[in-house]
Amino acid sequence: MMETSGLDIAILNSLLISISVAFLSGGLAIPLSWLICRSNLRGRSFFEQAFTLPYSLPGYLLAMAWITLGNPQVGWLRNWLPSSGVYGPFGIIFVETTIALAFPLMELCNGFRRLDPALEESARMSGAHSIQVFWRISAPLLRPAWINGMLLAFLYALSSFGVPAILGLPARYPVLTTWIFTQFRLGGSIGLQTGLILSLGMIAFSFVSLQLIQRTLRNRYALTGGKSSRTSITPLPRWIGSTLPIGLGSLLLLVLFLPWISLGVTALAPHSGSMSPAEWTLRNLSDLLTLPDFQSGLLHSLLLAVTTSLAITVGGFAITFTEKKAQTPFWKFWAWLKGQILFSLFSAPGSAIAILWILLGGMALGSMAFNPWIALTAAYLMKYSALGVRAFSEGLHQIAPVLDEAARISGASLPERILRLWVPLLKTSFAAAFAWSFFPIFTELTMSILLTGPGVETLGTVLFQLQEYADQQKASALAWMLLSFSLVFAAYRSHQLTPAKGNP
Amino acid sequence: MVMQITLNTLLQTLSQILTPTRRTGAIFALVLALFSGCTAQKPELWIYTSIYKDVVRELEPIFEKNLPEVKVQWFQGGSEIIAAKLEAERAAGKTQADLILTSDPFWYLELKKKDALLPYSSPAAASVPTEWKDPDQTFSTVRVPVMMLAHHSSFQQPPRQWTDLTQSAYAQKIAMGSPLESGTFFTSVALLSSVKGWSFFSSLRQNEILASGGNSSVVQRLVTQERPVGMVLLENILQAKAKSSPIEAIYPEDGVIPIPSPIAIMKSTRSPEIAKKAYDLFFSEEVQKKIVASGMYSPLSQLPPPAGAKPRRELQPKAIAVNMNVLHQLFSQRDEIKKTFSDRVLK
Numbered sequence: 001m002m003e004t005s006g007l008d009i010a011i012l013n014s015l016l017i018s019i020s021v022a023f024l025s026g027g028l029a030i031p032l033s034w035l036i037c038r039s040n041l042r043g044r045s046f047f048e049q050a051f052t053l054p055y056s057l058p059g060y061l062l063a064m065a066w067i068t069l070g071n072p073q074v075g076w077l078r079n080w081l082p083s084s085g086v087y088g089p090f091g092i093i094f095v096e097t098t099i100a101l102a103f104p105l106m107e108l109c110n111g112f113r114r115l116d117p118a119l120e121e122s123a124r125m126s127g128a129h130s131i132q133v134f135w136r137i138s139a140p141l142l143r144p145a146w147i148n149g150m151l152l153a154f155l156y157a158l159s160s161f162g163v164p165a166i167l168g169l170p171a172r173y174p175v176l177t178t179w180i181f182t183q184f185r186l187g188g189s190i191g192l193q194t195g196l197i198l199s200l201g202m203i204a205f206s207f208v209s210l211q212l213i214q215r216t217l218r219n220r221y222a223l224t225g226g227k228s229s230r231t232s233i234t235p236l237p238r239w240i241g242s243t244l245p246i247g248l249g250s251l252l253l254l255v256l257f258l259p260w261i262s263l264g265v266t267a268l269a270p271h272s273g274s275m276s277p278a279e280w281t282l283r284n285l286s287d288l289l290t291l292p293d294f295q296s297g298l299l300h301s302l303l304l305a306v307t308t309s310l311a312i313t314v315g316g317f318a319i320t321f322t323e324k325k326a327q328t329p330f331w332k333f334w335a336w337l338k339g340q341i342l343f344s345l346f347s348a349p350g351s352a353i354a355i356l357w358i359l360l361g362g363m364a365l366g367s368m369a370f371n372p373w374i375a376l377t378a379a380y381l382m383k384y385s386a387l388g389v390r391a392f393s394e395g396l397h398q399i400a401p402v403l404d405e406a407a408r409i410s411g412a413s414l415p416e417r418i419l420r421l422w423v424p425l426l427k428t429s430f431a432a433a434f435a436w437s438f439f440p441i442f443t444e445l446t447m448s449i450l451l452t453g454p455g456v457e458t459l460g461t462v463l464f465q466l467q468e469y470a471d472q473q474k475a476s477a478l479a480w481m482l483l484s485f486s487l488v489f490a491a492y493r494s495h496q497l498t499p500a501k502g503n504p
Numbered sequence: 505m506v507m508q509i510t511l512n513t514l515l516q517t518l519s520q521i522l523t524p525t526r527r528t529g530a531i532f533a534l535v536l537a538l539f540s541g542c543t544a545q546k547p548e549l550w551i552y553t554s555i556y557k558d559v560v561r562e563l564e565p566i567f568e569k570n571l572p573e574v575k576v577q578w579f580q581g582g583s584e585i586i587a588a589k590l591e592a593e594r595a596a597g598k599t600q601a602d603l604i605l606t607s608d609p610f611w612y613l614e615l616k617k618k619d620a621l622l623p624y625s626s627p628a629a630a631s632v633p634t635e636w637k638d639p640d641q642t643f644s645t646v647r648v649p650v651m652m653l654a655h656h657s658s659f660q661q662p663p664r665q666w667t668d669l670t671q672s673a674y675a676q677k678i679a680m681g682s683p684l685e686s687g688t689f690f691t692s693v694a695l696l697s698s699v700k701g702w703s704f705f706s707s708l709r710q711n712e713i714l715a716s717g718g719n720s721s722v723v724q725r726l727v728t729q730e731r732p733v734g735m736v737l738l739e740n741i742l743q744a745k746a747k748s749s750p751i752e753a754i755y756p757e758d759g760v761i762p763i764p765s766p767i768a769i770m771k772s773t774r775s776p777e778i779a780k781k782a783y784d785l786f787f788s789e790e791v792q793k794k795i796v797a798s799g800m801y802s803p804l805s806q807l808p809p810p811a812g813a814k815p816r817r818e819l820q821p822k823a824i825a826v827n828m829n830v831l832h833q834l835f836s837q838r839d840e841i842k843k844t845f846s847d848r849v850l851k
Contacts, residue, residue: 073729169716182684184588185585192592270748271749271750355588362592450581450585450589454577
């Protein structure tokens, strides 16, 4: 019999967190995207890149950093926080909003770039001022992108595990993913069944949500088409123009650099709890670099992340291309279905994906499914393939079909058209698909600890080992290195991909 | 040129033989073979264990030397991770584990109930006290972690016994792991509730105890003084002290909690005889010494305590009694214990 004590509260908490994160990130994204895309804000390109950075950072690393910053007893910022500190729903919503903001922000920025400026220009010429133009012209046209971004933020928060586990459970605040986690951990075979049923329920819920939203959006996207003309930029009043960058910079300091500094200080401390700068040492970092498990973990994670991201990139292109080009209803439906299933899997908890692989893979392949290379690759593909599909779905639809038709009439075969037409036109989408799947896989923890095997350490499992058993100082050093790498990588990625229109 | 022709011929022949489906299957099989290393190998013996990775690394050569006929493969993870993995494998129809060694004795009772364990009366485990062995020989205690109290070195008024934690002086000062997340904390809560009653935990709730994560979370909260007093395993305290962390052990006057951590052979093992040899090897002095060095007591009385820990004779008289009867009784109340703890402490 299913043990469901506390499940109702966990579901309610999950919904509260996910809805709050969706609306907060969606609410913040509106002014931010307008400032970035339609105003003369100083450093707007930098702010676009910086506010989307946290998406590339592993949530559990940010949550670990926020414990140092915001725990109610000795946290650095405890005097500015509520009595429960960063623990509880407010902490979870805050940290997850900083991560999920990327979804509506990027959707809206892409929407602004696709929006025909002639529409806004006509309104302006008819006497409307900037705010009226935004609310009466831009906002209704951008609503589908906004809703889509909020849906992705909602699904992200719903499936998130690391942040609520680290910041919610100490405050007795369970959510659905942490509830499922406890079922898997200590529920025995009945707990396993319960956890799987709930995870499948989450996948189904995501599937239905996606269908409803896509059905709503499909008819409206047509309104945002049209030929581009020069976008008009609204000048900000001088005092706003000079103070706003400072305000946004301070916000960035809070959401990005304070967590980085807090992990850095812990990594430099000679032992846990020592915070005196006089005692700082690089020993933890140098010990970590010479640790054999770290070296092999780095190599394995790199190998897995590169190969799986490549597969996700090629697969994402193949699925979206088939969906667009398929002639028969069957192939069209099959490609569409694959895309939808992948999106639903993206919103499932990692531990559920791993258990699902052991179960289904074990039934289909026997003990071969437990080979850690196969198991990890399969689980990463299941969880992150949606990112590949997402990267190509918009890019492909922005290329006029007449180009492909012209190439086909000129005698080019399908492989030739793919190599000479589609790949060059979609190179930013290829780069986006690879980059967006690479980093979550490189630092993945939840699935890896269940599916790893002898001699196949990954960075996630090494971090887990250090944190749980051996050496928390080295764990902090590794977390700091990963966060630093994430920041550098994300900054590079944003720099490379910001002008692209095919970003997920 | 000849090579090219041969290769082309081979590819043509293959494409004629293989239908698209078969071709995909063949490619898949080839990839699988490459992944799994296509050389002929010795049979494998899989050990799923929650023993620390450092210890596993030290055990590997001992097993290699004593079991040359097999390749011993270790899957190392937390007890709960191993339980989840093995349960999923069993649900899939087959587990690759031959031996299991984790720290949650209740899971072994569940596996025994499902007839998943192979009974084995090991001569090597003969001197393990009978109260720490399954009477039907399906599992035996192979190591004994000890749950106790600890405090930050600078904390002035450390508790002396479990019941001290209910005093108001410890309000917002105590941390423990969650019995919903950690097997050792489940066992500890089950035993403490049977000895001290559930009112003990209600008082801890009044003192706003922080119950989350496992032993490492508690150590982290202790050393950062987020919570200067905590319930934690001896081995975690010894490891933290070895790294100069400011933490002190407290052996509660009303008794530490020994957590008998079992070893068992899966009934589905491919090589019962080799699994039995490996089982015996875990009770050898050489292996037991490595286990003791990791901060746990040995169930074999002739072995010394872990370095820096109190001798067994000082702990035993007051230690909270754990035997098979107690475990069986608590096992039948497992869901109730979790629910009561959730209601009294986690809400």
